[in-house]
Amino acid sequence: MVVLVVGVEVRTVAKQVYGVPLERSDYLPLVAHQDSCRREDFPKWLESFGADKRLALDLFSGAGGLSLGLTRAGWTLAAAVDHSGPALETHAANFPGMSLDVDLGEPAALEELLTLLQPAAGRIDLVAGGPPCQPFSRAGRSKIRDLVENHGRNPVDLRKELWRSYLRIIEVVKPRAVLMENVPDMGLSDDFRVVRFIEQRLENAGYATQVRLVDAWRYGVPQHRKRLILLARNDVEQFDWEPDQEPVTLREAIADLPPLLVATEEYAGGRPYILPTERVGVRRTPYVPSPAPSAFVAKMREGVEQDQSEEVVWDHMTRRVRKDDWEIFSTMESDTLYSAVDESLRRYRADSFTDKYKKLDWAQRSRSITAHIAKDGYWYIHPDQNRTLTIREAARIQTFPDWFRFAGTRSDAFRQIGNAVPPLLGEAAARVLRPVPGKVSENGLESRWSRIRTELDGWAAKRRRSDEWVNLPGRHLPQLTAAVVALLSGTRLQQAQLEALADQVRGVKVLSPQKVAVLKELAPTPAARARMERLEAVVGLRRIWASREHQDEVVRLLEMKPAEQSLFKLLNGDDVLWIGQGALRVAARLNGSDSDRTNRLSDGRVDLVRIVGSGDNAPLRMASLRLIGNTVCRARKPACGSCPVSAFCLGQEEDSEGLREAPAGDESARVAASVS
Structure with a gap:
């Protein structure tokens, strides 16, 4: 044959x-780029080849897909860092500057790198990179679980923490702009906690930020590939993506x-x-x-x-x-x-x-x-x-x-290609961060989202002292009260009815049969009464209300549904995203998008995280968005005069033709139930 x-x-x-x-297959060796340099020559390289160029640093660079995107968008690579031999050989052959083998998970190696980069502090315009994404991706989870269960691997996978090294380098190098790329699950798998923390740190350092879920095919990449992009800049709060390209x-x-x-x-x-x-x-x-x-x-x-x-x-x-x-x-x-x-x-x-x-x-x-x-x-x-x-x-x-x-x-090449950021996607994201002529900021800036969060913090602090206290987490809202409010979610009670029931357990340390009977009698609807009946499962159990450590046991005993569980943990002070229609509507309007109607679970959540932020007040802001969405920011005739963040709203234009009410004062917050 x-x-x-x-x-x-x-x-x-x-x-x-x-x-x-x-x-x-055979091993393909590659010769280093003619303008590459060694560690000891880096200061000299900066003053010669790099002197008049817009410089970039690529962390976790791999073969250089993102580096190539940066190059096409107008940057020159000063240095790239990875911990894979063949990938670094590829990078060194295709780009100038240093291609460094550094394990950023090792503290000593990180400090050595920071010392090496010190001459470039203030000279590097952009820091880019994608911290290893395997622990965040759906494809990698089962493998990691098997390694933990069957091969004794430490369940705390330190690759998840490499973003801390990424942040540390940014804070030392102080670039004008930052570009981070990762799999969407880096955010979606944990309510964007890591992403929100990174954003908060960058904003505290004077950067405006944008998180975006991007379909790579919209920028000329001939494949289905959705990526999470985090952008930051300290010169101007402007993130203008170029129009979508024709699919290939x-x-x-x-x-x-x-x-x-x-x-x-x-x-x-x-x-x-x-x-x-x-x-x-x-x-x-x-x-x-x-x-x-x-x-x-x-x-x-x-x-x-x-x-x-x-x-x-x-x-x-x-x-x-x-x-x-x-x-x-x-x-x-x-x-x-x-x-x-x-x-x-x-x-x-x-x-x-x-x-x-x-x-x-x-x-x-x-x-x-x-x-x-x-x-x-x-x-x-x-x-x-x-x-x-x-x-x-x-x-x-x-x-x-x-x-x-x-x-x-051949396998090395396939691995490098599969791990890479598509260069055309990297170019599209990098173009958003190009300098704006005449815009320079030595002290950074306060982002729009920071100002929105400040307004929400102040508004929520006042509301916690009003009759809406049942909707906002804090010391005033004990765990038992939070559980009662969570069970009543979805029953469409008016605010006064909800407050009356919650007030019955305010300060109560242990539920008695008599107290449950009172709650059932006060419940104004059959649905609310059925929810209160579920409390019979925790009668006499004092310890489960003693600390938040028993949250999961409360959830199990009360047979809470997913939405009830999420609300219970939010009102109990946990940093969770509440994916309710009202909160999504507020977030969409503040972002000027339609994510509350078209793509709630991905783009809608991204719109939420921009507002919620990170830190101790994140649960309070999340609960505030829920309250605003269920009261003043209604789907039709929103009472914008009663909204604490209406000055920042980008969605008012669509509702301007007779659909908005005049300011309604506190009364606007007492109609539609805040427990939906």
Whole structure:
């Protein structure tokens, strides 16, 4: 049997070979950039090559996807820091300045780095980076849990804390601007606590900040990839993103690259197939330019030098293909699930690996390229060749241009590509932070969000002394009272009715049967009465109200639903986000967005965190937004005159045509129930 592979000699192999041999590709060494420098030469480099340039520092740089985005947006890399050999070799080959191997989780190494960067303090304009995201991502959680349970790993994964090193460097280097990129789960998985803390620290240092969930495809990246971007600057409170670009399909991104498989005559009717013993692709492959390349391809081919007067494409190579994989690939369409694959060919459980194989679609965007591609390429099967994506195809989908090469083995390259920030996304985010002519601030600035929080803090302090005390956390609201209010949430009681019930347990240390009977009798509706009946489960239990340590036990005993549990913990002073319609409406209006109607659980939460902030008063602000949203900031005819933050509202314009009431004083807060 004969199979032809472009760039590989013809071989004859026995048909019965089934598996593939384990192999490592050759190691690609790369020469350092001509304007790179060593540690000891850094001060001199700053005064020579870096003297007249806008400098950037990239932390957790990997191969340099974000570095390339910064470069395209007008910055020059002064230094990059990572702790992976092949990635640093790649970075050193493609960028000037220092490419440093530093473990930022080691305090001594961090202090040594800060000393090294001291000559650049005040000279570096932007600090960028993405602290390692594995502990935050859904894909990494099960692996970490297994390492803890079965291999004795410390459950406190210090990679989660590397953002502290990131902040420390910012506070020492004092850049004008900051760019942080990570997976959305860094925020969504923990109510954005880490993100809010970082924002607060940056704002305390005089930066205005913006957190944003960004779809990479909106900025020319041909894949589904949502990222969390945190931006900060201390010169002007201005974050203007450029308009969305036209989406790029997979065909527009990689269809010009040379095919690696051609038909055999002896197997499967001439369909493309490669035998297990053959390599797929090589380091150097001749390239025939398309007469009408897509705009994306034209951008990717810019700067590619000819090799011996011939156009080439580099690193167009992937793994060998098993015979059974080839049979699976040949029967798949882009919407085929692994469970639909012939059972005799499956090597994995279909119930556990529902998306184990994914054939890509020419007319769509690729699925997100991740570091998992370094292990296998089953998530990235070529649309019409029965193989997985090559290094160059994956790099294209991540928007690395064709001249950009990756040091190391084939797996090293895949890992670097999967871990990278798509350069076009990095460029789009960096452009938002470009200096504004004439805007310089030596002392930083007070952000709009800081001013909003200050107003909320003052307003809430006054409200805690009013008849709305039941809606705001603090020492005045004991744990038992918070539980009663949480149980009554959703019953649509008026404020006076809620206060009357809460007042019955104010100062009560232990519930008696008589007290529960009084609460049931005072409950004005059947729904409220049924909620009060649930209190019978905690009659006589004094210790559970003694401290917040027993919160979870209270939740269990009272069989609180998720919304009730969240409100109980908020009123008890926990730093949680309350994802209620009223609070989301206030946040959307202050942000000038429609996130309360279109994307509550992601963009809506981002709008909330900008206002809630971090620190001791965060729960109080969150509860204040809930109260404002349920009383004065109604969906129709909002009473803006009674809103403490109406001066900052960006959503008033849409409600200006006769929908807003005149100031209604305190009475406006006594109508719609604050327990919805």
